[in-house]
Amino acid sequence: xxxxxxxxxxxxxxxxxxxxxxxxxxxxxxxxxxxxxxxxxxxxxxxxxxxxxxxxxxxxxxxxxxxxxxxxxxxxxxxxxxxxxxxxxxxxxxxxxxxxxxxxxxxxxxxxxxxxxxxxxxxxxxxxxxxxxxxxxxxxxxxxxxxxxxxxxxxxxxxxxxxxxxxxxxxxxxxxxxxxxxxxxxxxxxxxxxxxxxxxxxxxxxxxxxxxxxxxxxxxxxxxxxxxxxxxxxxxxxxxxxxxxxxxxxxxxxxxxxxxxxxxxxxxxxxxxxxxxxxxxxxxxxxxxxxxxxxxxxxxxxxx
Amino acid sequence: xxxxxxxxxxxxxxxxxxxxxxxxxxxxxxxxxxxxxxxxxxxxxxxxxxxxxxxxxxxxxxxxxxxxxxxxxxxxxxxxxxxxxxxxxxxxxxxxxxxxxxxxxxxxxxxxxxxxxxxxxxxxxxxxxxxxxxxxxxxxxxxxxxxxxxxxxxxxxxxxxxxxxxxxxxxxxxxxxxxxxxxxxxxxxxxxxxxxxxxxxxxxxxxx
Numbered sequence: 001x002x003x004x005x006x007x008x009x010x011x012x013x014x015x016x017x018x019x020x021x022x023x024x025x026x027x028x029x030x031x032x033x034x035x036x037x038x039x040x041x042x043x044x045x046x047x048x049x050x051x052x053x054x055x056x057x058x059x060x061x062x063x064x065x066x067x068x069x070x071x072x073x074x075x076x077x078x079x080x081x082x083x084x085x086x087x088x089x090x091x092x093x094x095x096x097x098x099x100x101x102x103x104x105x106x107x108x109x110x111x112x113x114x115x116x117x118x119x120x121x122x123x124x125x126x127x128x129x130x131x132x133x134x135x136x137x138x139x140x141x142x143x144x145x146x147x148x149x150x151x152x153x154x155x156x157x158x159x160x161x162x163x164x165x166x167x168x169x170x171x172x173x174x175x176x177x178x179x180x181x182x183x184x185x186x187x188x189x190x191x192x193x194x195x196x197x198x199x200x201x202x203x204x205x206x207x208x209x210x211x212x213x214x215x216x217x218x219x220x221x222x223x224x225x226x227x228x229x230x231x232x233x234x235x236x237x238x239x240x241x242x243x244x245x246x247x248x249x250x251x252x253x254x255x256x257x258x259x260x261x262x263x264x265x266x267x268x269x270x271x272x273x274x275x276x277x278x279x280x281x282x283x284x285x286x287x288x289x290x291x292x293x294x295x296x297x298x299x300x301x302x303x304x
Numbered sequence: 305x306x307x308x309x310x311x312x313x314x315x316x317x318x319x320x321x322x323x324x325x326x327x328x329x330x331x332x333x334x335x336x337x338x339x340x341x342x343x344x345x346x347x348x349x350x351x352x353x354x355x356x357x358x359x360x361x362x363x364x365x366x367x368x369x370x371x372x373x374x375x376x377x378x379x380x381x382x383x384x385x386x387x388x389x390x391x392x393x394x395x396x397x398x399x400x401x402x403x404x405x406x407x408x409x410x411x412x413x414x415x416x417x418x419x420x421x422x423x424x425x426x427x428x429x430x431x432x433x434x435x436x437x438x439x440x441x442x443x444x445x446x447x448x449x450x451x452x453x454x455x456x457x458x459x460x461x462x463x464x465x466x467x468x469x470x471x472x473x474x475x476x477x478x479x480x481x482x483x484x485x486x487x488x489x490x491x492x493x494x495x496x497x498x499x500x501x502x503x504x505x506x507x508x509x510x511x512x
Contacts, residue, residue, distance in 0.1 A: 046473075050433050053471075057384075057436035067382040070370050070437035070458075107381060109370045110457045118340065120456035153387055153434075171503055182495060185488075186387055186411035188434040241487070241494045245433055246412055247475065248487045278435040 007143055007287050009089035009097075015287050015303045016098025019147035019295075020075065021106050022283040024067040027058055028297040030216040031280030038190060038251045047249025051190075054244070054277055065106070069278045071151035072108040075099045075130035078148070078210070078284075082140035086289050092132060095145075099123070099130045108149070133206065146284040148213060154276040157187035158208065160201050161270040173197060173270055174233065180272035181237050181253070185246040188276035190254045192217060193237070196271045198261035204269035211257040212275045213282050215296060218255035230256050244277070254279075309468075313361025314405040316426035322474045324481035328430055329470035333448060333463060334363045334408070338386060340459035342394050344452055356451045357463060360403035366391060366410075368458030370437070371447065378447035380464065384437030385410035388429070396421040410434035413476050413484040422478050429476035431483075443469045 035058070039051045061068040077095055081087065102108060103124045112129045113120045124130070137144070161176035163169065177195060184191065194212030196204040220227035234256040243249025254277065263269065285295040285303070293303040305325045310318065312332035322328065335357060337345070345355060369383035388395075388409030395414060398404045399421040407414070407429045414429060422428060432440060449463040475483040499506050 049471075053433045053436050053439060057433070057439040060442060061382075061438035064438065064442070066438040066441055067370060068438050069435040070368060070382045070384050070441075071386070072370070107370060107372050109368065113456065118456070122457070151435075168503070174502060175499065178495065178498065182491070185491075186389060188410070236498055239494060239498065241490050243487070245410065245431065246487060247431065247473075247483055248490070276435055 005289055006086040006088045007289060009094045011287055011291065011303070012087075012089070012091060012094035012143075012145070013097040013101070015145055015285055015293060016077065016095045016147065017101040017105070018301055018303055019145055019283040019285055020099060020102040020108070020149070022295075022298050022301055023147045023281045024072050024102075024106055024108055024149045025065055026062050026298060027068070027280035028216070028283075030218075032058060034218050034254045035277070038254055042249055042251050044243060044249035046247055047243045047251055050244035050247070050249075051251060067106060067108060067149070068281060069151055070109055071153065072111065073148070073150040073152065073155075074111060075124050076133070076148050076150060077130055078133045078135065078144075078146040078213075080135040080137050080144040082142045082144070083136075083138045084141035084289070085143045087143060095130050095132060096125045100125050142286040142288045144284065144286050146213065146282060149281040151276060151278070153187050154274070154279065157184040158205065158271065158273040159183070160205070161272065163267045163270050165267040173268075174236075176270050177233055177272050178236065178240070181240065181242070181274055184274040185242050187274060188278070189242055189246060189274075190244055190251045190277050191274040192277075192279040193253050193256040194273040194275060195256065195258040196261060196269065197258060198263040198268040200264065201269045201271070204261065204271040207259050207261055208271040208273040211259045212273050212279060214257040215284065217280065221258055223260065226258050226260055230258050233258075307471075312363050312406070314363070315361060316405070319405045319428055320426045320478050322428045322477055323479070324474050324477045324483050326474040327471045328474060329468050330363060330406070330472070331467055331469070332465070334365050334466050334469060335359060336365045336367045336369060336383070336462040336464060338366055338368050338459060339390065340455040341452055341461045342391065344455060346394075355402070357449070357461070359398070361405050362403065363406035363408060364395075364398060364404045365408040365464075367408075369441075369462060371457060371462070378450060380441050380444040380447060382437035382441040383444060383464075384440055385432040385434055387411035387434075388414050392417060399425050399427050406430055408432055408472060413482055419476065419480060419482065422476060423480055426478045428474050428478060430472035431475040432472055440469070443467060
């Protein structure tokens with residue numbers, strides 16, 4: 001425990017490095033379990049073999065400290081500032097340092113390049129990267145950092161669907177979600193699907209992204225109407241026969257998380273984000289003013 | 305379904321023995337290149353230069369690995385397949401002119417141009433499990449060579465020495481069989497059935 005009364009740059013940098021390293025190399029236990037459960041239900045021999053290979057990759061990643069998938073993505077952090085958190089210093093600089101440290105240590109793939117010249121500094125830092133998505137939480141004395149390693153493929157599969165302003169709304173939404181899953185067959189199913197119904201296209205993309213990383217994965221939306229829709233669509237998606245790696249089977253989605261948002265009177269935005277099976281590459285931790293740290297995804301990790 | 309342990313470089317005769325559904329494990333050399341390296345290779349050839357590797361009979365793995373230099377040697381940390389459809393335009397040339405006999409990738413296999421090249425030259429497409437890079441990374445025993453590192457770690461041309469590299473599944477063979485298309489046909493039927501359950505008056509034309 002660092003004996004201070006504020007969250008320092010050093011603390012944030014160390015936490016970011018450990019969270020990013022953990023995200024790339026170890027799924028949360030609740031996430032491993034949803035793959036194990038899928039394997040228990042799966043009867044297609046090829047699909048079983050592929051799910052077993054995925055679990056083997058998870059095992060060796062943890063054992064050797066290797067990234068599960070070689071595409072460790074763009075470095076992205078969700079940062080929630082608590083009302084009573086006292087942050088001293090620059091959050092962006094701290095997360096830059098943490099990202100650079102994890103990139104060297106694990107190592108992560110050197111993914112961040114200049115968009116026009118393709119110059120690669122080899123640090124995963126530069127030109128607004130790592131990218132931070134900020135949020136605020138009243139009544140708490142910590143800041144919360146979530147590190148996500150999100151491959152390019154899984155992000156490219158995110159799709160905005162136009163919902164007509166007239167006609168049967170719920171039916172059009174269901175069809176829209178199924179169509180996106182159908183077209184995302186290349187993006188390493190089984191998916192963890194994040195969905196936003198509502199808001200506008202710009203906002204819905206961000207809400208859908210956050211929905212992918214709901215904790216614990218596979219939990220239901222507290223709104224019973226939405227929870228029922230989640231269950232219905234998850235089971236429908238798993239009857240498509242796409243399967244792991246799009247080579248058949250009953251495991252096309254591991255989980256489906258829907259978030260609603262108020263929308264313009266004309267029609268809601270629908271954004272569907274079919275995360276790949278390695279969506280479990282995220283780690284979340286709370287940094288308290290007194291220097292203590294707790295992880296909500298990986299209780300075993302500590303920040304020195 | 306037959307299981308094979310094969311050695312690279314592979315002859316046309318041996319490649320033609322492999323059928324869709326067979327399982328393959330590779331010993332020998334695997335060549336790794338993707339987007340930037342393809343552009344770079346084309347530029348070199350246009351200038352009249354030669355490629356730095358002999359690719360006759362080679363295994364071309366679509367992958368951008370994580371590697372680390374320890375002393376004078378490179379080691380592979382994690383390496384898994386990337387989406388192969390990105391190379392639909394260029395892979396037929398690699399099969400016909402450079403002599404690629406095994407393609408390793410993931411996603412939905414590859415397009416018609418590749419199907420035709422596999423048939424006429426006698427080559428196959430092998431599927432690896434996308435995302436399982438920590439698993440495949442352990443099968444790479446040595447980095448034999450690396451070219452064009454200035455393109456960046458994921459984009460360089462890597463030459464890996466592998467042992468028991470697999471299991472990989474033959475999903476496109478030299479007889480036009482394609483397991484992705486077989487699965488797709490079943491998915492199309494399932495999707496139509498689901499649409500009709502959702503709305504029995506649905507107009508199914510143009511849905512897929």
